[in-house]
Amino acid sequence: MPELPEVEVVKRSLKKKILNSIIKKVQIKDHKLRYKVEKEIGNKLAGKKIKSIKRRSKFLIFEIDESYLMLVHLGMTGKFFFIDQNKEKFKTSFYYLLNYQKDQKHNRVIFFLNKNRKLIYNDVRKFGFIKLYELNRTTSISHLNNLGPEPLEKKWNFKYFKTYIANRKRNIKNILMDQKFVSGLGNIYVNEILFLSGVRPSRVVKKLKNIEIERIIKYSKIILKGSIKLGGSTIKDFSSENGKKGVYQQYFKIYGRKDKKCSNIDCNNSVIKTSISNRATFFCKRCQK
Known part of the structure; x- marks a missing residue:
């Protein structure tokens, strides 16, 4: 399971590649992750901008416009692939050989972005999850509410x-x-x-x-x-x-x-x-x- 350093590197990678991108549509190829992926996620995110990408503990936090917060946990084998406008595929997570046929089998959610780019959530064992919350209700996110301080914070003393x-x-x-x-x-x-x-x-x-x-x-x-x-x-x-x-x-x-x-x-x-x-x-x- 990726720990704090690995998730931090993924966050930095995604910020370089997709920050301020517009989500054109979302294709859910498999709803059955650790928690069932919400069917309406595509309708809710279509046309909205990715305004920020943060990390808390082992969670990735995407702020979508001023409407939603998308929480992602990579579980044991979750990873993101990025495909640019030239259809070149980049790794932002675990090191795997880039094999379209092999990878496609485990692609779970595809975010189609502006400029003909894609962000793919791939997860072999499906222990990761993607959850969507209304931005004005983020105080009720149980995954984040009970976390202690991070080791790199001053509170960890x-x-x-x-x-x-x-x-x-x-x-x-x-x-x-x-x-x-x-x-x-x-x-x-x-x-x-x-x-x-x-x-x-x-x-x-x-x-x-x-x-x-x-x-x-x-x-x-x-x-x-x-x-x-x-x-x-x-x-x-x-x-x-x-x-x-x-x-x-x-x-x-x-x-x-x-x-x-x-x-x-x-x-x-x-x-x-x-x-x-x-x-x-x-x-x-x-x-x-």
Whole structure:
């Protein structure tokens, strides 16, 4: 599943390609995504301009004219393809070979734009979704209402962290992946953050030392900024707006390194893989306490 850096790169890519475009019509090829795509979406969006594209946590937020807000979540395999006026196809999401026949099988929603361009939402496993809201009713969007601060925001600080975890008995990995506590982090980056912070994923949060909390906050910001700069990462090879493959996965210190030597130069231990809440979890028993 794409996490904050990957969705941020998609947002930036889409802003370059479709901001201020007019939606001419919408073709729904498959209504059955995670939530059923509204049949009237085409009538509601036809003739309207895409005024802004934002990101909140792992959600993409499109402001359409002064009428609607379109909320998109990419799920596990959701991605956008852009086709320009010369019918050239661009990747803005995961890295896949551009194969029209193969891709067409999983095209779910097509937005026809002015100047003979198209934006295609493609989703193999159909865990993503597209929802439309009236702009004056956006305060009722449940997907956004309960999100915690983002790791790159100033609100994600020691005081907030310390107050939130007081007397809680949950482990640190689970709480970092709880979008109500901090929004945008997922399994890959949490593994990386905890390794660099020297904290074992199974540690109970109320037992964390102040210095460990400070390290978690520090490395959250460093890792996410680094990943965004490098174009995002994913096991499926993320692709940024210019078609370059995301390369942050080449810098993984712990994720996916089961039985390999620990990345720390002075450690000879091997990386251990376990499961926490049914999610693959990697750690070094010497370097993470």
